[in-house]
Amino acid sequence: MRTTTLGGSTVEVSELALGCAGIGNLFHPVTDEAAHATVDAAWDAGIRTFDTAPHYGLGLSERRLGAALRNRPRDTYTLSTKVGRLLEPRPEGGRGDDLAQGFAVPATHRRVWDFSADGVLRSLEASLDRLGLDRVDIALLHDPDDHAEQALTEAYPALERLRAEGVVKAIGIGVNQCALPARFLRETDIDVVLLAGRYTLLDQEGLAEVLPEAAARGRSVIVGGVFNSGLLTNPKPGAMYDYAPTPPHVLDRALRMKAVADRHGVPLRAAALRFPLGHPAVASVLSGARSPEEVRDTVDQMRRTVPAALWDELRAEELLPPHVPVPAAAPQSWG
Template sequence: MTTTTLGGSAVRVTPLALGCAAIGNLYRAVTDEAALATVDAAWDAGVRTFDTAPHYGLGLSERRLGEALRGRPRDSYTVSTKVGRLLVPDTTAGPGDDLADGFAVPATHRRVWDFTADGVRRSLEESLDRLGLDRVDTVLLHDPDRHAEQALREAYPALERLRAEGVVGAVGVGMNQCALPARFLRETDIDVVLLAGRYTLLDQEGLAEVLPEAAARGRGVIIGGVFNSGLLTAPRPGATYDYAPAPRPVLDRALRLREVTARHGVPLRAAALHFPFGHRAVASVLTGARSPDEVRDTVGHLRRPVPDALWDDLRAEGLLGPGAPVPVDPPLEEPS
């Protein structure tokens, strides 16, 4: 796969990045063997960008990703992890699980929000230990929604120092809202925004401020949540949108989107994957997978052409705003 730099940094990312929450047992357990095979399949497909976080499975995702990458040339891939949640051993925990936070793992630790400078460094050191790496390429402030001022005053300057020291290559923020990432773009020198669920076929809120700000300032944007919690993979009653059952108007819109894409012989899933690449600020699309088959399915959809007429019909039916740019070519080349 080709690569693109993040903002003014030297960190390069592939168009498709593997999100590693699923191999941290998101919602249900994945075996060690399946997790390893998933990362191997992504590697075989040309993916060289991997995203994880301490939050994902109370460190399980980082440990599994590190194991899967062990032995591969370190300069041949990029890893991003996140700070803002420290993992503290829970000595009072019984045999319970972490499913209340979405992960099928034993509740051996509890998450403690910490956007102090010391918390940033501690979190990164612990992540490096779990990953088995001496450095990560990108560090993101993870969901600082309720800690905005501390994240701006304390956590971000700590990341800026780590970048200046060469400890990390790029810094940014990862969120599923637009207002605070836009503020970070205006007030700091971040390299990248990981924007989840806010620039999709269903929700183009990111087009109002985040994407134009990033483009104007030469910053990179990684788009996550392109399926809006699964609704754009199989829209039907009971499907989830933003981690909750989809409201009827949103479900109806997704069903209309599927009708249009089907007329062109394109799965809705494929159109959803392609759409973000139309914007020049988008450097990569991040998708999760828990099996090699899911990786291969995603790669196959990204390699198939999407006709211009599909985007034209979406606009004509009011399903795509007139200001939303659309991709011209498939983001992934056919294998040679």
């Protein structure tokens, strides 16, 4: 699988990365065995980039990912985690569950926002303990939307020092909005933006500022949320879009896109997966999975040829703006 170096760092990321919120019991329980098998399936497919966070299942994703990777040679894969939410034990022992936050796990801990320098250090130390590994490669500020100033003035300088000391190899920000990462690209020396849901077939907001800023500065973007909460896997009434019910006009657009893809014999999800790679700033597409079957399906879709005629028809139908770059017809260097 093709790899790309992130920004000015030495970190290599695979063209397809595994998002590990699913193995942290996102929305539904996953067994330890299924989680381990999911990571193994990604490895067998050539995926060498894995993304997790303390937020995912109150640390469950980190624990499972670390266990699944522990016997793999540490220099053969890239691992990212995030800072900004510290996990504090609940004194009552965790009555109830964490489904209000999206995870089917016991509510044993509470999340505490902390973008202080000390919070960064404490978060990474706790993540390494849960992972059972000696280092992470990428540290990302996780959703600092309501904490922008502290993230810029306290958390970012702490990450910059950790990078200078070699504790981490690359630093960045992970968000599902565009204004803040564009500001970070202009005002800091981050290596990467993890942008979720804002550069997809349905939403190219990232093309206004984030992607051009990254390209101009030699930085990289990892694109997540390419299916916009699943709508682009199977658009139908009742489908979700960006974690909420799909507005009728968005559903209509997705259904029209599916009709175009069908005419070219390409699953819509294949086009959605490959689309972000048309922009030169995009280093990797991050896709989540909770089973080996989901991993294998994602890899199969990523390997499909998406003909230029499909993109041409999307433009002709005014479903894709004419200025938006599109990827080459066939993926490169896939085994």
